[in-house]
Amino acid sequence: MSFKIIKENGSARLGVMETVHGVIKTPVFMNVGTIAAIKGAVSALDLEEIGCQVELSNTYHLHLRPGDKIVKTMGGLHKFMNWKRPILTDSGGFQVFSLSGMRKISEEGVVFSSHIDGRKIFMGPEESMQIQSNLASTIAMAFDECVENPATYEYAKNSMERTVRWLRRCKAEMARLNSLPDTINKKQLLFGINQGATFRDLRIENMKMTREMDLDGYAIGGLAVGEPAEVMYDIIEAVEPYMPKDKPRYLMGVGTPENILEAVYRGVDFFDCVMPSRNARHGHLFTEDGIMHILNAKFETDDRPIDESCSCPACRNFSRAYIRHLFKAKEMLAMRLCVLHNLYFYNKMMENIRLALEEDRYEAFYKEKTKKYTQRV
RNA sequence: GUGGGUAUAGCUCAGUUGGUUAGAGCGCCAGAUUGUGGCUCUGGAGGCCGUCGGUUCGAAUCCGACUAUCCACC
Numbered sequence: 001m002s003f004k005i006i007k008e009n010g011s012a013r014l015g016v017m018e019t020v021h022g023v024i025k026t027p028v029f030m031n032v033g034t035i036a037a038i039k040g041a042v043s044a045l046d047l048e049e050i051g052c053q054v055e056l057s058n059t060y061h062l063h064l065r066p067g068d069k070i071v072k073t074m075g076g077l078h079k080f081m082n083w084k085r086p087i088l089t090d091s092g093g094f095q096v097f098s099l100s101g102m103r104k105i106s107e108e109g110v111v112f113s114s115h116i117d118g119r120k121i122f123m124g125p126e127e128s129m130q131i132q133s134n135l136a137s138t139i140a141m142a143f144d145e146c147v148e149n150p151a152t153y154e155y156a157k158n159s160m161e162r163t164v165r166w167l168r169r170c171k172a173e174m175a176r177l178n179s180l181p182d183t184i185n186k187k188q189l190l191f192g193i194n195q196g197a198t199f200r201d202l203r204i205e206n207m208k209m210t211r212e213m214d215l216d217g218y219a220i221g222g223l224a225v226g227e228p229a230e231v232m233y234d235i236i237e238a239v240e241p242y243m244p245k246d247k248p249r250y251l252m253g254v255g256t257p258e259n260i261l262e263a264v265y266r267g268v269d270f271f272d273c274v275m276p277s278r279n280a281r282h283g284h285l286f287t288e289d290g291i292m293h294i295l296n297a298k299f300e301t302d303d304r305p306i307d308e309s310c311s312c313p314a315c316r317n318f319s320r321a322y323i324r325h326l327f328k329a330k331e332m333l334a335m336r337l338c339v340l341h342n343l344y345f346y347n348k349m350m351e352n353i354r355l356a357l358e359e360d361r362y363e364a365f366y367k368e369k370t371k372k373y374t375q376r377v
Numbered sequence: 378g379u380g381g382g383u384a385u386a387g388c389u390c391a392g393u394u395g396g397u398u399a400g401a402g403c404g405c406c407a408g409a410u411u412g413u414g415g416c417u418c419u420g421g422a423g424g425c426c427g428u429c430g431g432u433u434c435g436a437a438u439c440c441g442a443c444u445a446u447c448c449a450c451c
Contacts, residue, residue: 034413056412094412115414146412193412224411253412274413281415297406335415 001189001216003248007357011240011267014357017248020187021078021086021138026248026269027353029260029346030054030088032277035061036071036081040281040339041332044083050312050340051347054138055083056272059131060092060099060123064114068134076136076184088272089137091128091170093144093193094221094253105145107162125169133177136184141219142170144193149226156197163195164209171213189216191250197222198231200238207242217270218243219250229259236266243267257286257349257373261366264353276342281335283327286345290375294338299324312344313337 007014015026031038031052038047038055047055057077062068074080077087096103096110103112109124123131128143144163147156171190178186192215196202210218220239223232236251243249250270251263260271276286283295287307294306305315306323314323314337326334349369356365 030412032413039413039415058412061413088412090412092412098412099414141412144412219412221412226411250412255411259411273411275411278413278416279410281413282410284410293407295407332415 001187003217003246005246007360009357009360009362010265012264012357012362013267013269014354015248015269019086019138019189020185021084024053024086025354027260027264027350027357028053028270029350030056030270030272031343031347032056032272032274033081034058035065036077038339038343039277040335042277042336042339042343044081046313046340047083050344051351052085052343053347054086054088054270055081056088056090057081057135057137058090058092058095059128059135059141060090060095062089062135063092063123063131064116064121068131072134072136072184076134078136086138087135088139088191088270089132089135089141090252090272091132091141091143091193092123093128093141094146096123097146097148107165109143109166110145125166126173129170129173129177133174133183133185133188137188138185139189139191139217140174142167142190142192142215144195144221146222146225147195147197149197149222151197153197153199153202156195156199156202160196160202160206163193164206167192167210167213171215191215191217191219191248193219193221193252194239195222198227198235200235203235203239204242207239211242211244215247217248217250219252219270220268221252223251224254224259229262232259233262233266236263236268240267257346258370260349261353261370261373265362265366276346277339280338280342283324283334283338285338286342286373287377288345288372290372290377292377294320294324295327306338306341307345310341310344310348312341314341 001019003015003017005013005015017024033055036057062071071077071080078084096112099115103110109122111120111122113120125143132140143166145159147159174190177183178188192210194203194207194210196206248269251268253273254271255273283293285292285294285306288309299320302320304320306320307315323334323337356362
């Protein structure tokens with residue numbers, strides 16, 4: 001693995017990361033396909049067309065179904081879903097806390113009940129690494145605890161320290177797994193995750209300990225969980241000076257186009273978010289002219305595409321009126337077209353961000369786009 | 378034509394022994410959604426209670442006629 005910064009505009013960075021599954025140009029948005037498929041009937045075949053560089057899948061979900069051992073038997077995630085480019089697997093830490101009603105956390109790990117059938121499952125740092133090794137993703141995420149917002153200082157501190165101990169165990173386990181003969185991807189990379197809730201000192205303390213471990217990348221987790229956006233930006237600014245310059249930075253689960261523009265400005269390279277795909281399934285679309293609700297009555301006889309400046313499969317072929325009709329009729333094609341559009345928009349936005357960085361005009365670019373992307377169509 | 382049933386929101390229907398500004402679900406209109414349970418949540422608009430008349434302090438509710446509609450039988 002190598003990561004190179006090609007250009008800097010203030011804190012914002014234009015970079016290139018080389019992996020065993022190909023090159024990733026940063027800043028990048030990773031397209032979320034939790035269960036090895038993008039929701040909305042979107043396959044790996046479509047991902048190329050909408051400009052996806054990295055696909056993101058989930059340890060927790062794939063462990064429960066079909067089971068990581070089955071994926072390994074099938075030759076790993078890449079072969080299983082027919083996607084040759086980089087894949088990042090989320091560790092499952094977030095899902096353990098967001099999806100399972102019942103869970104018990106200890107130093108060893110977490111006991112939780114499956115959201116599918118309720119059976120009890122244990123997952124700790126070693127289990128998460130083993131699952132991700134079986135999935136054979138390009139990048140594995142460390143197993144962490146995502147603390148709820150708001151959190152008390154004491155809880156956030158204890159949890160953050162435990163996350164660091166878990167990270168050490170993740171690193172050791174990955175080294176062991178990558179040296180085994182039957183491991184599919186022996187060059188699997190590991191990103192650590194910064195925690196500490198909304199407390200600047202905890203975030204910084206955590207980052208100092210995390211960077212000691214010399215990881216392949218550094219993520220900021222536990223944000224965009226209900227705190228105001230200004231708090232999120234403030235935490236990024238607090239942590240950024242302590243993150244290694246020569247390694248990729250990943251802001252987990254973020255966010256709106258505005259959030260991404262602001263975070264790139266503050267030095268973040270990787271993003272992922274369910275927002276473009278989930279909102280697409282509910283008719284909430286992102287366009288160059290702002291946010292559009294395709295279900296609004298005013299689009300009933302609108303013959304124009306969703307976004308007249310867009311070249312996605314939906315905009316090249318279909319009208320607002322037609323897509324609105326598909327939604328009203330609960331036709332799956334409506335979701336598919338809208339998911340394709342929103343992901344195309346996000347990937348194109350990242351491409352435009354990289355172009356602006358290349359041309360040393362990011363600051364003006366992001367201010368102009370932030371204004372446009374937050375208005376309504 | 379005869380007998381019986383029904384008539385309340387765009388649709389399907391609740392509505393206590395008659396008692397304030399008549400409700401629900403769906404639909405419609407609008408908003409939310411941030412390391413995904415194809416969800417879920419939050420607001421809003423919308424009714425001359427088929428029509429006319431009667432009983433009553435008071436009628437969606439009781440009575441009569443009419444109209445529409447459904448079922449059965451001629």
